[in-house]
Amino acid sequence: xxxxSLTTKNIAEYxxxxxxxxxxxxxDGKLKFFRTxxxxxxxxxxxxxxxxxxxxxxxxxxxxxxxxxxxxxxxxIVDDDKGMVDSIQRFLKREKVYDxxxxxxGFEAGQKFTxxxxxxxxxxxxxxxxxxxxxxxxxxxxxxxKNTKILLISGEVNQNGLQQIKKSxxxxxxxxxxxxxxxxxxxxxxxxxGKQ
Amino acid sequence: xRILLIDDDKDLCHLTKTTLTKNGYEVVAFHEAxxxxxxxxxxxxxxxxxxxxxxxxxxxxAVRALKTDPQLKNVPVVFLTALVAGEETNLEEMGLNVNGLxxxxxxxxxxxxxxxxxxxxxxx
Numbered sequence: 001x002x003x004x005s006l007t008t009k010n011i012a013e014y015x016x017x018x019x020x021x022x023x024x025x026x027x028d029g030k031l032k033f034f035r036t037x038x039x040x041x042x043x044x045x046x047x048x049x050x051x052x053x054x055x056x057x058x059x060x061x062x063x064x065x066x067x068x069x070x071x072x073x074x075x076x077i078v079d080d081d082k083g084m085v086d087s088i089q090r091f092l093k094r095e096k097v098y099d100x101x102x103x104x105x106g107f108e109a110g111q112k113f114t115x116x117x118x119x120x121x122x123x124x125x126x127x128x129x130x131x132x133x134x135x136x137x138x139x140x141x142x143x144x145x146k147n148t149k150i151l152l153i154s155g156e157v158n159q160n161g162l163q164q165i166k167k168s169x170x171x172x173x174x175x176x177x178x179x180x181x182x183x184x185x186x187x188x189x190x191x192x193x194g195k196q
Numbered sequence: 197x198r199i200l201l202i203d204d205d206k207d208l209c210h211l212t213k214t215t216l217t218k219n220g221y222e223v224v225a226f227h228e229a230x231x232x233x234x235x236x237x238x239x240x241x242x243x244x245x246x247x248x249x250x251x252x253x254x255x256x257x258a259v260r261a262l263k264t265d266p267q268l269k270n271v272p273v274v275f276l277t278a279l280v281a282g283e284e285t286n287l288e289e290m291g292l293n294v295n296g297l298x299x300x301x302x303x304x305x306x307x308x309x310x311x312x313x314x315x316x317x318x319x320x
Contacts, residue, residue, distance in 0.1 A: 037205045038205070038278040038304030038305045040278050040304070105308055107211055107311075108305075108307065110208075111208065111305045114207050129308045130214060130218070130308075134218075138211060138214065
């Protein structure tokens, strides 16, 4: 749940009330909320903390510390190979400067992209359903996504593939297998972070 | 098989349309009910995927309007929805009732497998 918004169920648990009461706070305008593209109700952590302060309720330490992670760069890792996702996720977690989200296919990634709004997507090209190129095209068709960096990853890329990568709107490409050091350099270059 | 998709969430609509098209279905998408109804009356789709919360006419109202047309009354409808009166779970089991008829729902956000499974069911 690190860095993510809260559901009415989360709020009910934090405040030790029923979910219905949490929904009522929202309906009464006491607690600010927003809807996801799927129209689920969500509450930003910062808004929830404001609400707790205003109504003099205790603020859980976990919430305050999670809020401090908001300055972290957001990275969405997308690959149908769960081993690959686990490996990248494990490595980036150790770096402790990224807020991470994962998806195992292009369709799931497309939905998560809208709510998570990543700074960078590490995106496998070959996936069932929507592949990496199609997701690239979906993301790039909206001008407001132009600042999101896209790093395509794939095992086999021939000359045609390289052409397609260039056309896809991705910012860079990394051939599998790659080591953590190479991945780190690519990510830091794309995000403009890291130690020189 | 021709599918009419009505959803005001443009991102999800595009993802769904691209995925279904890639899987061999002909998909026509609209972001509001009125335009979708007009299309349905002219083109008679084989399946309608209908968002519930739409601007203007909502999904249930749109289905009521569609079902008054004898040519469309037997076209299956699946509602796409995330929220019913603050409840966010078990939507698939709950389904939706419109004019006493029970319609299948697909809870948002939906997985690609679930979407294809539902569509395949009506393609038979």
